Amino acid sequence: MKTALPAIGKSSRKRRETVLVMAFTLPSLVLFVMFMIVPIFGAMYLSLTKWSGAGAIKFIGIDNYTNLLHNRDFWISFKNSLILIALHLIFQLTLALFFSYLLYRTRPGMRFFRSVFFLPSVISATAIGVMFSLLFNADLGPINYTLHKIGLDSWALPWLSNKTTVLFVVSFIIIWQFIGYHVVIILAGMKAIPEEIIESAIIDGANTVVLFFRVVYPLIKDMLQVSIIFMVTGCLKAFDHSYVMTMGGPGVSSSFLAVFMYKQAYSRQKLGLGSAAGLVILLLAFICTRIINWIFYHKDEESVT
Amino acid sequence: MSKKVNMKKCVGGVVLSLVMTTAMGMSAMADEIPTIRFAHQDTASSEGMQVIVDTLDDYIASVADKYIVEQEVVAGDDLKTKIATDMASDNLPDIMWYWGAASDAGNMIDADLLITVDEFFEASEKLSRDSFKESLWDQITVNGKNYCLPVDNLESNWVVNTSILDELGIEMPTTYNELIAVSDQINEAGYIPIAMGCKGGNPGHWWVDSIYAQYEGSRDELLDISESWNIDTENFRKTLQVVSDLREANCLPQDTIANGDWGPYWALFTEGKALFSWSWAGGIAGIGDNFDWELCDMLKVDETDADVSNMSEPYCGAGLLINKKSFNDEAKRAAIVDFVEWYCSSEFQAVTFINDGVVPTLVDCDYDESQVDPIVQEVVSRNSTREGLITHMATIPNASVWADYQNGLDEFIAGTMTIDEYIEYVQDSLESNRE
Known part of the structure; x- marks a missing residue:
């Protein structure tokens, strides 16, 4: 015989569930507040001050932000970060989509190649930076050596000392290293597509290209959104490769916003200005994430209507 | 009733254990030996450095019954980042191996975080100002x-x-113009006239200062920077012109960024790819015998009357800094004095000289000459009677300006900034940081 649970039992169960949820989320919430939220407020305060890290902290209002607006190096780093984002969206996203679809459609060896693609992502950025510094060394490196040997002398440039090439070299390396990371994310999305949908599309005569654009792409949009957000926010905090290979130089030619922030805070010992730059990065990451979410949401809305 | 008894027992037990714990803690505190933190950059990166690190560890172990030394080791310029972070978090180590000029330690000095060496000498029975070579204090x-x-x-x-x-x-070639004259021949043979690069200012700023020092009056200009806050002098412009001419004549590596910093530029020479280079004695001792080489004078700037046979470029810009707060802590002071006395002792300086080519700073340092690398010995004796030049690193009065000087120099030596742009960049930095 079935009997309805008494109301008091429901509320007690709900309370127990709430306690359980709290018990599980509270530790991470406390850590998140301690190590993310509190430092953000700390940085907000510091960004309104002039401080070298020692001695008295001087409150200067929004002077650091005004300084950023008139700082040539900040705008070059800002532009470089935007170029890095654009290059990521054009090349890294396209290549990650291509490779993940290739792996998805070519089942034999998929696991092996997935690991191969992912491998560079787990290597330290410092090691990658040092390795590519040697490869691109115009005087000792194998790239220019090969170019000279095959008669392409005019192509043998001082890659890391040339203002025009250095940004693209550093960007190329970052793009190369993390393609596999996005391949894994996008591939996970593809693997979640029910097999029957793919089979029926093939029975209906869809070729590989049609299958991708009409079936796969619409069904992996959520994963793409995640991937793009990681790409863009990763570009905004890009630091290691640029710092290891060129220290952001020559000058600030290969400096990104995070390199600029680090140099202000540590090399120039201007913690206030560095904090202001850090908050600009945070704000940009927030704005970019909102825009990406809006674009994907907007497209979804359009497709529904 | 029995519940009440149990409760009483329980409370009694808790109180007893609290009392015991407190008593034990207090007794431990009474016997507690001081702990001092020592930040430095000595890592076992070579056989010689391994000996130095072992000697340091042995001494720390030998005094463990009197005081504990916690080592905070960060290699290279990253030590600056560590100290900046420690400073900002009011967690400065008690003793720091660090760069002592205003360009690096200026903020700590301005904030009154360090003691002067005279305060230390007052507390030390073993060391005094006279214990050290007098010429070292200028830098x-x-x-x-x-x-x-x-x-x-x-x-x-x-x-x-x-x-x-x-x-x-x-x-x-003995002058820069002579080098420019044969530069094409050297390049055509696949060699680089001067192995020199500049990343983060290193080692390019040392080279630039070796040119600047050859102009009459440059020493006074350098010593005056903290007063004049001016870098735009005729001598400095002429110096940059020499660098620019050498770059135009392909006397430098094509890629001064990739070949910048301490390892890469020197590799060009040790790999036999370059005609000239410059290094510290320890580096020179490691060249090996894959090709013939010899020590030589720095190249002369043709338009000057400098006697390069009497010039050398020594460096003594780093040493031990002592945290004022720690030194004023009675519990730590004796430990700090003892450790610093040992670190500066003849015994340890002999170890660093023999194993890493760091020249003793003490007037009287006993070491077995036969154990010192003959090349290091030759460099030291060769320079012993020469006049040591002063550098921008020692005289630029502010960390921000020094960072900008180095940053701009990377760009200038790479050829992506003109003389005017570089001077304007550093001068702007000097003016905006002048207080």
Whole structure:
């Protein structure tokens, strides 16, 4: 015989569930507040001050932000970060989509190649930076050596000392290293597509290209959104490769916003200005994430209507 | 009733254990030995450094019954980042191996975080100002005072690859114009006239200062920077013009960023790819015998009357800094004095000289000459009677300006900034940081 649970039992169960949820989320919430939220407020305060890290902290209002607006190096780093984002969206996203679809459609060896693609992502950025510094060394490196040997002398440039090439070299390396990371994310999305949908599309005569654009792409949009957000926010905090290979130089030619922030805070010992730059990065990451979410949401809305 | 008894027992037990714990804690505190934190950059990166690190560890172990030394080791310029972070979090180590000029330690000095060496000497029975070679103090004088006990004393020299001279059948150039004259021949043979790069200012700023020092009056200009806050002098412009001419004549590596910093530029020479280069004695001792080479004078700037046979470029800009707050802590002071006395002792300086080519800073340092690398010995004796030049690193009065000086120099030496742009960049930095 079935009997309805008494109301008091429901509320007690709900309370127990709430306690359980709290018990599980509270530790991470406390850590998140301690190590993310509190430092953000700390940085907000510091960004309104002039401080070298020692001695008295001087409150200067929004002077650091005004300084950023008139700082040539900040705008070059800002532009470089935007170029890095654009290059990521054009090349890294396209290549990650291509490779993940290739792996998805070519089942034999998929696991092996997935690991191969992912491998560079787990290597330290410092090691990658040092390795590519040697490869691109115009005087000792194998790239220019090969170019000279095959008669392409005019192509043998001082890659890391040339203002025009250095940004693209550093960007190329970052793009190369993390393609596999996005391949894994996008591939996970593809693997979640029910097999029957793919089979029926093939029975209906869809070729590989049609299958991708009409079936796969619409069904992996959520994963793409995640991937793009990681790409863009990763570009905004890009630091290691640029710092290891060129220290952001020559000058600030290969400096990104995070390199600029680090140099202000540590090399120039201007913690206030560095904090202001850090908050600009945070704000940009927030704005970019909102825009990406809006674009994907907007497209979804359009497709529904 | 029995519940009440149990409760009483329970409370009694808790109180008893609290009392015991407190008593034990207090007794431990009474016997507690001080702990001092020592930040430095000595890592076992070579056989020689391994000996130095072992000697340091042995001493720390030997005094463990009197005080504990916690080592905080960060190699290279990253030590600056560590100290900046420690400083901002009011967690400065008690003793720091650090760069002592205003360009690096200026903020700590301005914030009154360090003791002067004289305060230390007052507390020390073993060391006094006279214990150290007098010539060393110039590079670490800030506002007329010394805060750094000099221990990192390096001698440098220029070197020439004589195998390349023999192969090309050319006389050794002794001036920059002579080098420019044979630059094409050297390049065509696949060699680089001067192995020099500049990333983060290193080692390019040392080279630029070796040119600047040859102009009459440059020493006074450098010593005056903290007063004049001016870098735009005729001598400095002429210096940059020499650098620019050399770059135009392909006397430098094509890629001065990739070949910048301490390892890569030197690899060009040690790999036999360059005719000239410059390094510290320890580096020169490691060249090996894959090709013939010899020590030589720095190249002369043709338009000057400088006597390069009497010039050297020593460095003693780093040493031990002592945290004022820690030194004023009675519980720590004796430990700090003892450890610093040992670190500056003849015994430890002999170990660093023999194993890493760091020249003793003490007037009287006993070491077994036969154990010192003969090349290091030769560099030291060669420079012993020469006049040591002063550098921008020792005289630029502010960390921000020094960072901008180095940053701009990377760009200038790479050829992506003109002389005017570079001077304007550094001068702007000097003016905006002048307070």
